[in-house]
Amino acid sequence: MNTKNSDTRKKILGTAGKLIYQQGIQATSIDLLVKTSGVSRKSIYHYFVNKDEIAAAVLEARDLQWMEWFCRETEKVTHPRARILEMFNVLTGWFNSPDFHGCAFINTAGEMGNPADPLRLISKSHKQKLLNYALLLCELAGCAQPAILARQLLILIDGAITVAKVMGDPEAAENAKTIAITLLDKPVPAPV
Known part of the structure; x- marks a missing residue:
């Protein structure tokens, strides 16, 4: 995995971690994650199958x-x-x-x-x-x-x-x- 890919994954997890901890898993939608992280939906789904997989990694x-x-x-x-x-x-x-x-x-x-x-x-x-x-x-x-x-x-x-x-x-x-x-x-x- 190249550095850019690694940085994108870290950004997704970092943003998701903050959102989930502050608001909960149910309130943290993929749309909110896209909006807050600035990472496209396509990129998020490149790294994770679904929101539960993101939450598990977090x-x-x-x-x-x-x-x-x-x-x-x-x-x-x-x-x-x-x-x-x-x-x-x-x-x-x-x-x-x-x-x-x-x-x-x-x-x-x-x-x-x-x-x-x-x-x-x-x-x-x-x-x-x-x-x-x-x-x-x-x-x-x-x-x-x-x-x-x-x-x-x-x-x-x-x-x-x-x-x-x-x-x-x-x-x-x-x-x-x-x-x-x-x-x-x-x-x-x-x-x-």
């Missing part, structure tokens, strides 16, 4: 970028237990950024009603990666019952993201962090 790229960013920022803190809490500090910074529009994967799962929809499966895969990361941090910190705690932390993370988006509450991560401290300070009971 979500897969966002998954890699977001997880890389989240892990890198969290791991700036060296103490294993502090890293668990740092996840919430990282979220607070994200919530206060001007380009925060919630979680692209929660948003996508909300748009796609069918659990077997390929876009929803990408969202599920992203959440599994986030759960695996929380589990790794819990194991490194020597937490009791790390698998249970990691699942609870995922609920706190996604709950904070949702509250920040829906309620416009950038303090949601701080509230979730307070709960995480409580969970870290007491034994985690096994599910009944």
Whole structure:
């Protein structure tokens, strides 16, 4: 693929990524993508079969970028237990950024009603990666019952993201962090 072709594909994905994250998949039509990107419909269909294929490529790229960013920022803190809490500090910074529009994967799962929809499966895969990361941090910190705690932390993370988006509450991560401290300070009971 030559540089011009590569640049065109990147432009399509970059524009689609911004539109999908800001407005959602359903609201991002090919017409809007053509108008916003300045790339012709013919060129878009040269690279992608349909809008779902574009959305899948956007979500897969966002998954890699977001997880890389989240892990890198969290791991700036060296103490294993502090890293668990740092996840919430990282979220607070994200919530206060001007380009925060919630979680692209929660948003996508909300748009796609069918659990077997390929876009929803990408969202599920992203959440599994986030759960695996929380589990790794819990194991490194020597937490009791790390698998249970990691699942609870995922609920706190996604709950904070949702509250920040829906309620416009950038303090949601701080509230979730307070709960995480409580969970870290007491034994985690096994599910009944």
